[in-house]
Amino acid sequence: MNFFKILNCGFTRQTPNPQTHQSNSKSHPNLIKRCAASTHDTIRIPLELVLSGKSNKFLGFTLEERQRLGIHGLMPACIRSDDEQMLAIESNFFSFSENVARYRYLRALRQSYEKLYFKFVAQNVKLVLPIIYTPTVGVACTVYGMLYRGVTGIHITKHDRGHMKQVLLNWPNRSRTQAICVTDGERILGLGDLGANGMGIAVGKMELYTALAGIPPSRLMPVCLDVGTNNKSLHEDPLYIGLRDERLKGDEYVSFVDEFMETVVETFGNQTLIHFEDFATPNAFMFLSRYQKCYCHFNDDIQGTAAVGLGGLLGIQRITKKALGEHVILFAGAGSAVMGILYLLKKELVSRGLTQDEAAKNIYIYDQSGLLTKNSKKIQENLSIYAKDMKPIKSLEKLVDKVKPSILIGATSAAGLFTEKIIRSMAANHERPGIFAFSNPTSKSECTAEQAYQFSDGKAIFSAGSPFPPVEFNGKRLTPGQANNCFAFPGIVLGTMTVLAEQMPNEVFLLAAHELSKIPTEEDLQGGRIYPPVESANEVALKIGVEVAKYLIENGLAKRALDPDEVHDHIAKNSYALEYGSALAETWSYPKMKPNPSTAALHKELQKKK
Ligand SMILES: NC(=O)C1=CN([C@@H]2O[C@H](COP(=O)(O)OP(=O)(O)OC[C@H]3O[C@@H](n4cnc5c(N)ncnc54)[C@H](O)[C@@H]3O)[C@@H](O)[C@H]2O)C=CC1
Numbered sequence: 001m002n003f004f005k006i007l008n009c010g011f012t013r014q015t016p017n018p019q020t021h022q023s024n025s026k027s028h029p030n031l032i033k034r035c036a037a038s039t040h041d042t043i044r045i046p047l048e049l050v051l052s053g054k055s056n057k058f059l060g061f062t063l064e065e066r067q068r069l070g071i072h073g074l075m076p077a078c079i080r081s082d083d084e085q086m087l088a089i090e091s092n093f094f095s096f097s098e099n100v101a102r103y104r105y106l107r108a109l110r111q112s113y114e115k116l117y118f119k120f121v122a123q124n125v126k127l128v129l130p131i132i133y134t135p136t137v138g139v140a141c142t143v144y145g146m147l148y149r150g151v152t153g154i155h156i157t158k159h160d161r162g163h164m165k166q167v168l169l170n171w172p173n174r175s176r177t178q179a180i181c182v183t184d185g186e187r188i189l190g191l192g193d194l195g196a197n198g199m200g201i202a203v204g205k206m207e208l209y210t211a212l213a214g215i216p217p218s219r220l221m222p223v224c225l226d227v228g229t230n231n232k233s234l235h236e237d238p239l240y241i242g243l244r245d246e247r248l249k250g251d252e253y254v255s256f257v258d259e260f261m262e263t264v265v266e267t268f269g270n271q272t273l274i275h276f277e278d279f280a281t282p283n284a285f286m287f288l289s290r291y292q293k294c295y296c297h298f299n300d301d302i303q304g305t306a307a308v309g310l311g312g313l314l315g316i317q318r319i320t321k322k323a324l325g326e327h328v329i330l331f332a333g334a335g336s337a338v339m340g341i342l343y344l345l346k347k348e349l350v351s352r353g354l355t356q357d358e359a360a361k362n363i364y365i366y367d368q369s370g371l372l373t374k375n376s377k378k379i380q381e382n383l384s385i386y387a388k389d390m391k392p393i394k395s396l397e398k399l400v401d402k403v404k405p406s407i408l409i410g411a412t413s414a415a416g417l418f419t420e421k422i423i424r425s426m427a428a429n430h431e432r433p434g435i436f437a438f439s440n441p442t443s444k445s446e447c448t449a450e451q452a453y454q455f456s457d458g459k460a461i462f463s464a465g466s467p468f469p470p471v472e473f474n475g476k477r478l479t480p481g482q483a484n485n486c487f488a489f490p491g492i493v494l495g496t497m498t499v500l501a502e503q504m505p506n507e508v509f510l511l512a513a514h515e516l517s518k519i520p521t522e523e524d525l526q527g528g529r530i531y532p533p534v535e536s537a538n539e540v541a542l543k544i545g546v547e548v549a550k551y552l553i554e555n556g557l558a559k560r561a562l563d564p565d566e567v568h569d570h571i572a573k574n575s576y577a578l579e580y581g582s583a584l585a586e587t588w589s590y591p592k593m594k595p596n597p598s599t600a601a602l603h604k605e606l607q608k609k610k
């Protein structure tokens with residue numbers, strides 16, 4: 001590393017006049033006296049480092065820092081406290097009425113003032129999550145090329161085969177990288193194939209690692225594998241940021257992802273956590289089983305969602321006082337989310353002593369071709385146990401009338417699938433019907449909170465993947481829960497990274513589901529809410545993180561020698577600091593840049609052509 005020395009170059013700075021220098025800081029007059037009394041050494045740090053997004057304190061630089069770092073005069077006299085900085089950000093945030101404009105403002109904020117950004121997010125989770133996460137991030141991904149403002153993660157294209165390592169090493173935080181969130185952009189929320197625009201999701205997920213689980217952003221690398229897109233409108237969009245080719249498929253695609261995985265561990269080590277996000281369902285399952293036990297990886301749409309789904313079901317059990325195995329559960333959609341929940345639910349029921357068949361008996365699956373029956377075409381192997389010996393039923397309304405589910409779970413991206421008739425029928429048959437509309441963003445939700453409460457006469461225990469505001473019904477305030485994997489993955493990742501595990505067994509997702517289900521208070525449950533309020537998502541992450549870390553230690557899967565009793569303190573000690581330290585104590589370093597062979601090769605080609 002190249003360290004810059006503090007140079008005493010004998011250069012005496014002009015000291016500002018304490019009478020005229022404006023400041024809000026109480027200690028400021030003393031500081032000016034101190035400054036005036038001494039001859040300053042100037043720390044010769046390149047301006048672009050001092051004012052880079054990682055280090056820039058905005059108007060929070062003290063007078064001494066401004067003078068010694070050679071930035072005095074580059075900003076006005078005011079020295080803002082942290083609270084004043086937050087006020088400025090909040091005022092700017094509210095000055096934009098459109099959510100996408102707020103998203104764009106927050107992107108700029110992160111790039112220019114990273115620590116202020118994370119402090120603002122962590123202090124305003126309820127306000128900011130719907131912007132940097134679902135639903136707004138989904139909308140932003142559809143116009144990501146227009147919003148693009150520069151480096152947010154690593155883009156690896158199909159042309160980078162053979163030298164992915166050099167591409168990964170171009171990441172400024174390469175020496176600290178410990179976790180990667182990777183997408184190929186094929187199933188971005190319920191919005192379909194968004195190609196390289198999917199980077200917005202990888203960035204958003206990793207920002208929650210920091211804001212909710214305190215994992216330093218310097219350890220995180222969002223990655224987009226640009227293998228093309230089959231979305232024709234992106235090929236024609238002049239602002240699209242990715243390759244305008246059809247997607248790689250078959251062996252070529254699989255070996256591309258294989259090379260990526262091998263390169264990651266070769267570059268950053270075996271314990272690098274790799275989070276798969278928003279891959280198309282068949283690929284998501286294929287990679288999950290292909291890399292089982294080879295890498296420390298998980299698929300959030302399958303496993304993270306499973307933890308949150310089961311956590312919610314356990315919450316319904318707490319409200320209804322009826323064992324999960326006695327509920328009739330109807331799943332709509334048989335994709336990553338539903339199959340993940342099914343897997344974990346069965347694991348839970350079998351652990352309670354039910355046989356596999358008993359566990360499957362009260363579970364019904366409905367997809368685009370109707371109810372899954374023994375006569376359905378092409379039944380997936382892992383779903384065959386749920387196929388019913390019944391006549392085909394094509395309509396969801398008729399199916400609900402017939403099987404009378406006490407719990408209905410949708411992850412279909414089919415907006416409005418849960419009709420008035422369906423919700424009324426559930427409420428007619430059950431005192432507290434459970435309704436989950438997992439699909440994201442809000443525009444894809446199977447029903448709204450208002451519909452769920454209104455059509456069920458306020459009886460529904462309603463949760464949705466995207467946030468819905470509380471609803472007033474018959475003088476009662478009904479608050480929906482947010483059934484989103486953001487209540488699982490930050491904690492699971494935190495626990496895994498804390499102990500440097502090299503594997504993420506299914507048990508940690510089961511454990512997370514149980515931890516999550518214990519968190520809602522009796523009051524939350526009385527109000528029909530089975531998930532904690534989103535503003536306590538950081539407490540949830542910590543609780544899950546501690547339990548996951550302990551589990552991994554106790555089961556011999558931890559590489560870090562840590563006693564289970566030390567986990568909590570270790571996490572607290574290593575958590576990302578939301579407060580600035582002294583800029584004078586910073587370890588300033590230049591990133592060492594290696595030429596990227598793909599760029600070098602490209603230049604050579606261009607030279608040849610000339
Ligand atoms: N809340 C959360 O934490 C999560 C939410 N999701 C959301 O769930 C949705 C689905 O995600 P995946 O399971 O990965 O997608 P997927 O596309 O693999 O699965 C969707 C399934 O729904 C079926 N489907 C579509 N329209 C239908 C209809 N009208 N009736 C019945 N079935 C229908 C499809 O055939 C498919 O099997 C997306 O909107 C996604 O954003 C996904 C993961 C986590």
Ligand SMILES: CC(=O)C(=O)O
Pocket residue numbers: 134188189190278300301439440465484485486
């Ligand atoms: C929340 C999430 O991961 C999804 O909708 O895909």
Ligand SMILES: [Mg+2]
Pocket residue numbers: 189277278300301
């Ligand atoms: Mg997802």
